[in-house]
Amino acid sequence: MNKPIRTVSVFCLILFVALLAQATNVQFFQAGGYYDRADNRRVLETRFAAERGSILAGDLEVAVSEPVDDRYQYQRTYPYPQQYAHLTGWFYYGNQTRLERSQNSLLSGDDPSLFINQLSDLIDNRTPAGSDVRLTIDPGVQQVAYEQLSALAGGGDVQGAVVALRPTTGEVLASVSLPSYNPNDLALRDVGQVQENYEILDTAEARPLTNRATETTLPPGSTFKLVTAAAYLEDNPDITADSQVPGGDSYQLPGTRTSIANGGRACGDSTVSLTQAMENSCNTTFLQLAVDVGQEDMTRTAEAFGFNETPIEDYPGAVASAYPDNEGDDALAVSGIGQRDVRATPLEMAMVVGAIANDGVLMQPYLIDQVRSPNGDVVERTDPEEIGEATSPRTAEVLQDLLVNTVNDGTASQARIEGVTVGGKTGTAENCEDCRPYAWFVSFAERDGEQVAVAVMLQNVPENVTISGGGLGGPIARAVMAEALGVGD
Incomplete structure (x- = not known):
């Protein structure tokens, strides 16, 4: 060559x-x-035409692919749109949100865990079908939470959220946010119409696309007094519910001329029992206790309850609640009553009261119970997992007694359920000088060994309505707890 x-x-x-x-x-x-x-486009059209798996709450399908007579063969629909929109999200041509996005590989059948099903479909020349994702949500509890919150809104502009957890496992039994929206309007074949519908929702002043249960952080107000009390009890193991703690009519913030009062509630001349301080939500007590505990131990306790960490792993978009590095004892004192730079989501406050109900053990909250392949086999299952000990069992027991007394004899009486052990704490807070105060209510209930923890948050309450965590949030929490435990409200 x-x-x-x-x-x-x-x-x-x-x-x-x-x-x-x-x-x-x-x-x-x-x-x-x-x-x-x-x-x-080829992949998008293939996905759009596939039989996508369902999302279920119990046995209730809340997102399902229905056969239709067109080239795509299936239409994604949401039978209970307003109740579950902030959980399911939506699926349409080339776009998914919320669980539709985070669980997309399973719902679409593309996940490696479905290899055997994929191989079988390939051999038989079948279009791959997706897996079903079953949630921890109890559909009855979810419905009651949604109906109660909606009834309070009354078609108005009230914004809020309800979260219910099982304290012993971390299962999310209900997660509702208002205002809501209809995900069916964002799952249409007409991409132009979908975009128009999305822009209306995205620019709405009330922010209906925001999940207030896991994405809105606000000062938790007096409900944070549970964390302050826990920190104080952890630092002072000899303190009981009957022990005397600082009280009085008002408290002057260290280094300032600003005084904070109790709003006329009975909080003793200079001291008060811890039980009475919690029952009457005495600001003067918990302002002083936060300073007595100190920044380091307040931070340690708040973080033991889940602050400053993303609270849930299997739900997209959840944000961390925040307990700040306070500069000065005045800021530290105000943090003890859940104001200034303290920020919490309703999910976080449900975790706080849930850990107290669970003898101090904080469980990892989770939303996805199991995943089933198209042939019905369980391919994934979530097992309960401990985050850690938020408080000692002794501290949790004292706090349980304090909260039960607060329901029986104090400001949280609206949550009382006949024949059920109920503990609760009210709260109101402000986020800015020109904002209407908003209401919080956290509670737990126990009956025959079954427990539930609930957090309710309400914003933008009409000016003709008295802002009260107990008066507004208490009845909602009571109804949700009664449904979760299977007792009459």
Whole structure:
């Protein structure tokens, strides 16, 4: 072979090897990237036409793919749109949100855990079907929470959220946010109409797309006194519910001329029992206790309850609640009553009261119970997991007694349920000088060994309505707890 021919041959061989390497790179190493590209219409149309798995609350389908007579074959629908919108999100051509997004690989049937099903579908030339995702949500509790919150709103502009947990496991039994929206309007075939509907919701002043249960952080007000009391009890193991603690009519913030009073509630001349301080939600007590405990131990206790950490792993968009590094004893004191820079979500406050009910043990909250393959096999299951000990059992027992007394004889009486042990704490707070105060209510209930913990948060209450955590949130919490425990409200 002469030299020119040999040179051309080598050059062609190099081109062939380069072509082979590039083909391997595109089809193997970069395949995932091309597959996930938003403008890959072939993949999008394949996904849109697939039989997507259902999302279920118990046995109730809250997101389902229904057969239709068009080229896509299936339409994603949401039978209970307003109740579950902030959990399911929506699915439409090339876009998913909430659980539809975070669980997309399972719902679409693409997840590696479904390899056997995928292989079977390939052999039989079937279009892959998705897995069903079953939630921890109790549909009865979810419905009561939604109806109670909606009844308070009365078609008005009230904004709020309700979260119910099982303290012993961390299962989320209900998660409702108002205002809500209809995800069916965002799952249409008409992409232009979907975009128009989305822009209306996205620019609405009331922010209906926001899940206030897990994404809105506000000062928790007097409900945070549970954390302050826990920190004080942890630092003072000899203190009981009957022990005397600082009281009085008002408290002057250290280094300032600002005094904070109790709003006329009976909080003793200079001291008061811890029981009475909690029953009457005495600001003067918990302002002083926060300073006595100190920044380090207040932070330690708040973080033991879940502050400053993302609270839930299997629900997208959840944000961390915040307990700040307070500069000065005045700021530290105000943090003890849940004001200034303290921020909490309703989920976080449900975790706080749930840990108290669970003898001080904080469980990891979770929303997804199990995943079932198209043939009904369980391919994933969530097991309860401890985050850690928020308080000692002794501290939790004292707090339980304090909260039960607060329901029986104090400001949280609206949560009382006949024949059920109920503990609760009210709260109101402000976020700015021109804002209407908003209301909080946290509670737990126990009957025959079954427990439930609930947090209620209400914003934008009409000016003709008295702002009261007990008066507004108490009846909602009572109804939710009664449904969860299977007793009459």
